[in-house]
Amino acid sequence: MSTKSKSIHAKNIFNQDDRLKKVSPLRTLLNRPELGALGGAILVFIFFGIVAGDTGMFSAFGMLNFFDVSANLGIIAIAAALLMIGGEFDLSIGSMIGFAGICIAIPAIYWGWPLWMSIIFAFSMAVIVGYFNGLLVVKTGLPSFIVTLAMLFILRGATLALTRLITGRTQVPGLRVLIENDPIAWLFATDTFKWFFVWLGSMNLIDLRTDGTPLATGIPPSVVWFIFLAILSTWVLTKTRYGNWIFASGGDKNGATNVGVPVGRVKIGLFITTAVASTIFATIQVLDAGSADTMRGSLKELEAIAAAVVGGCLLTGGYGSAIGAAFGAIIFGTVSMGIFYTDVDTDWFKVFLGAMMLIAVIFNNYIRKKVTESK
Amino acid sequence: MSDYLIQFNNVSKFFGKVIALKDVTMKLKKGEIMCLLGDNGAGKSTLIKTLAGVYKPDEGEIIIEGEKIVFDGPKDALDMGIATVYQDLALVSLMSVTRNFFMGREPLKGLPFFKTFDLEKANKIAAERMGQIGIDVRDPSQAVGTMSGGERQCLAISRAIYFGAKVLVLDEPTSALGVHQASVVLKYIVKAASQGLAVILITHNVHHAYPVGNSFTVLNRGKSLGTYNKKDISREKLLSMMAGGEELDKLEVELKEINRLAN
Numbered sequence: 094m095s096t097k098s099k100s101i102h103a104k105n106i107f108n109q110d111d112r113l114k115k116v117s118p119l120r121t122l123l124n125r126p127e128l129g130a131l132g133g134a135i136l137v138f139i140f141f142g143i144v145a146g147d148t149g150m151f152s153a154f155g156m157l158n159f160f161d162v163s164a165n166l167g168i169i170a171i172a173a174a175l176l177m178i179g180g181e182f183d184l185s186i187g188s189m190i191g192f193a194g195i196c197i198a199i200p201a202i203y204w205g206w207p208l209w210m211s212i213i214f215a216f217s218m219a220v221i222v223g224y225f226n227g228l229l230v231v232k233t234g235l236p237s238f239i240v241t242l243a244m245l246f247i248l249r250g251a252t253l254a255l256t257r258l259i260t261g262r263t264q265v266p267g268l269r270v271l272i273e274n275d276p277i278a279w280l281f282a283t284d285t286f287k288w289f290f291v292w293l294g295s296m297n298l299i300d301l302r303t304d305g306t307p308l309a310t311g312i313p314p315s316v317v318w319f320i321f322l323a324i325l326s327t328w329v330l331t332k333t334r335y336g337n338w339i340f341a342s343g344g345d346k347n348g349a350t351n352v353g354v355p356v357g358r359v360k361i362g363l364f365i366t367t368a369v370a371s372t373i374f375a376t377i378q379v380l381d382a383g384s385a386d387t388m389r390g391s392l393k394e395l396e397a398i399a400a401a402v403v404g405g406c407l408l409t410g411g412y413g414s415a416i417g418a419a420f421g422a423i424i425f426g427t428v429s430m431g432i433f434y435t436d437v438d439t440d441w442f443k444v445f446l447g448a449m450m451l452i453a454v455i456f457n458n459y460i461r462k463k464v465t466e467s468k
Numbered sequence: 469m470s471d472y473l474i475q476f477n478n479v480s481k482f483f484g485k486v487i488a489l490k491d492v493t494m495k496l497k498k499g500e501i502m503c504l505l506g507d508n509g510a511g512k513s514t515l516i517k518t519l520a521g522v523y524k525p526d527e528g529e530i531i532i533e534g535e536k537i538v539f540d541g542p543k544d545a546l547d548m549g550i551a552t553v554y555q556d557l558a559l560v561s562l563m564s565v566t567r568n569f570f571m572g573r574e575p576l577k578g579l580p581f582f583k584t585f586d587l588e589k590a591n592k593i594a595a596e597r598m599g600q601i602g603i604d605v606r607d608p609s610q611a612v613g614t615m616s617g618g619e620r621q622c623l624a625i626s627r628a629i630y631f632g633a634k635v636l637v638l639d640e641p642t643s644a645l646g647v648h649q650a651s652v653v654l655k656y657i658v659k660a661a662s663q664g665l666a667v668i669l670i671t672h673n674v675h676h677a678y679p680v681g682n683s684f685t686v687l688n689r690g691k692s693l694g695t696y697n698k699k700d701i702s703r704e705k706l707l708s709m710m711a712g713g714e715e716l717d718k719l720e721v722e723l724k725e726i727n728r729l730a731n
Contacts, residue, residue, distance in 0.1 A: 332584045334574040337563075341571050344560030351558040353543075353572035411562045461562070 126405030127417030129456050133403065133449070134420045137427050145434035153290070153299040153309040155434075157316075163426025164319035165374055167419050169393060170400035171319075171326050172370030174418035176363040177401050178330070180343030180410030181230060181237035183367040185222070186397055188248035190390025193219055193375035195252050198265035198385035208268070209277035215372050222248065223368030227361030237364075245394070253387045269383030281318075281373070282380040284311025315377050319419070322370070326415035339363065344411030399446060400425055403453040407461055424449065472531070473498050473666045474550070474635050479528035481514050488514040491528070492692045494685045496635070501657065501667040502695075503677035505710045506687035512639075512670050515687070519637050519668065520552040521545030532635075549634030553641065557624040561613035565605050568612050569594040569627050597626050601656050618649030622656050635666045642676045654680050674710060678703045686710050 141150060149155050169186050176183055196215035200206040206214070226244055230237045256263055272278045287310060293299045294307035301307055330336040341349035342356045350356050371390070379385045402408065403424060404417030425446060432439050475495040481488045489511045496502050506512045517523045518530075521539030529536050532548055539545045545552070559568050570590045577586040591608045598605045601622050612620060621641050628636060638657065642650040658680050661667045671677050677684065684701060686693040686709045693709055708716065 332587075334576060334583070334585050337567055337571065337574055337585055340563050340567065341560055344562045345556075345558070348556060348558035348560055349571065351542075351554065353546075407562075411560060 126414045130404040130417045130420035141431040148434040150434040157309045159427050159430035161313045163423040164315040167319040167422030169397040170418040170422040171415050172367040173397040174401035177406040178413045179339045179363045184241040184394045185244035186371045186394035187390040188245045189371035190375045192248045192252045193372040194379045194385035208271040208275045219368040219372040223365030227364030231357040263387045266384035281376040287311040323419040399450045475531040477529050479525045490691045496666045500682045501661045502683045503681035504670045510687040511690040551628035551633035552637040553624045555639050564609045566590045566594040566608040621653050637668045674707045
């Protein structure tokens with residue numbers, strides 16, 4: 094606690110003689126965690142607008158393409174952001190994606206389960222894995238970094254071993270035929286607003302295939318899930334009691350416990366959230382590709398954390414936003430796709446990703462200092 | 469019924485062979501401020517945790533409003549209206565004043581399953597409560613990190629009172645504060661007591677304790693050296709009791725000896 098700190102308010106008994114100039118709305122905005130990511134996203138769009146404006150990147154098809162990639166990353170980045178605000182990490186996200194894919198494919202293809210049952214099975218496994226992660230972290234008090242790093246290896250290894258044991262291979266194809274008429278699969282496999290794209294095509298506003306159907310067929314399910322999760326998470330974080338508990342658990346575990354916040358329960362819930370988000374990601378990808386691959390999702394956990402950090406989450410917890418993580422994911426998705434439309438070698442993408450994260454961390458650190466220290 | 473809100477009768481606490489508290493007796497009426505003085509290691513922390521329900525006394529009894537009580541945990545103590553404000557204040561500096569004020573006890577509104585944190589009401593109450601103690605929180609959504617140490621202390625106390633404290637246990641509320649801020653916090657503590665709360669003020673700073681306290685209990689090496697009313701004891705006497713007066717006298721003699729030898 095700083096004794097040198099000064100109050101910023103006029104008429105305040107602690108500093109009767111201090112007068113505060115009004116904080117400008119711009120200043121207030123600058124203190125928002127998602128500002129950096131929003132600015133970054135705008136810069137990225139301007140950059141590609143100039144460099145790749147005439148290449149088809151910003152055609153309906155091109156845009157859906159990079160929004161699809163962004164949305165997929167966004168689904169796990171938002172969950173990773175919630176967990177980071179709650180003061181923990183989950184490095185098992187990528188392995189969970191691979192595991193969930195296999196949990197859908199093997200029962201559906203080898204055991205003859207209906208697809209919807211396999212999907213529910215995968216989500217149940219996600220809840221169990223998330224619960225186990227959370228319970229271990231909460232009960233042992235070990236850093237979640239270590240616990241989930243162990244889970245990263247365990248899950249990936251189990252996915253590979255079990256798949257080879259049951260199928261003799263590392264890929265499970267043949268899911269596409271099962272999607273039709275399934276009561277649940279459409280949630281993860283249907284393009285929406287198709288009529289709108291047909292209409293756009295008929296007005297000659299978007300590119301058509303030779304058979305007259307539009308090249309871009311509809312909004313992909315990933316984008317719908319992404320928007321839904323971004324809104325839901327923001328609502329939970331800013332408007333509900335549980336949101337307040339997430340901030341409190343990440344901001345000061347002991348303080349939160351002392352005033353009655355069930356910190357353990359909050360954290361376990363957040364670990365379940367990241368595992369479930371990984372499974373949403375996996376379901377969409379598996380149904381889209383029609384096959385599950387044991388290596389699916391590798392390194393996704395790091396991209397999700399990077400997007401959350403770019404979105405303003407502090408590595409120390411207690412600060413950040415879901416919308417910020419969403420913008421972080423849009424930045425990465427747009428650049429990873431947009432780079433194909435430029436003359437730049439795609440190998441440079443990872444360089445960009447790293448540099449972006451460094452800048453974000455430095456910026457976030459500065460913001461935190463401003464928020465926690467008196468002016 | 470007893471006049472006293474809270475009484476400790478010969479309370480002892482042992483940790484294995486270590487005697488952390490031995491036969492501590494003290495009592496406190498509504499509207500009184502009792503200062504608990506003691507040097508480091510005197511047993512202040514153990515006493516606080518006994519009050520807060522973290523430790524159960526091994527001997528003796530705690531009587532609240534005439535009834536013998538055994539706390540089963542911190543929540544029991546809180547339910548009985550004994551609120552402890554620890555040195556870390558249980559405030560999250562990255563969170564806003566309002567969110568801290570209602571942390572863990574958020575007011576809700578709306579339909580079942582869709583209940584939201586009633587921030588509007590919470591903001592109003594937080595600003596009002598802080599205003600009552602003279603802290604003008606124009607923007608209750610400002611982060612607690614921007615507040616001064618004294619303001620934070622007042623926020624933590626104000627929160628405890630709002631949530632129904634009858635006995636307020638304050639752990640070193642002024643130790644990290646400058647002179648001006650400490651005096652504001654002390655004024656607020658007196659005001660809280662005048663509204664009918666019993667306050668137990670734990671400190672090692674006699675200069676902060678003496679002006680506000682009605683009675684003083686001095687702890688030394690786990691034992692109570694007695695409880696004194698203000699009129700019965702001087703500031704100097706308290707100071708020497710607390711620091712172990714003989715020890716200081718001895719130190720003086722030794723220093724003189726060193727000086728003599730040096731010359």
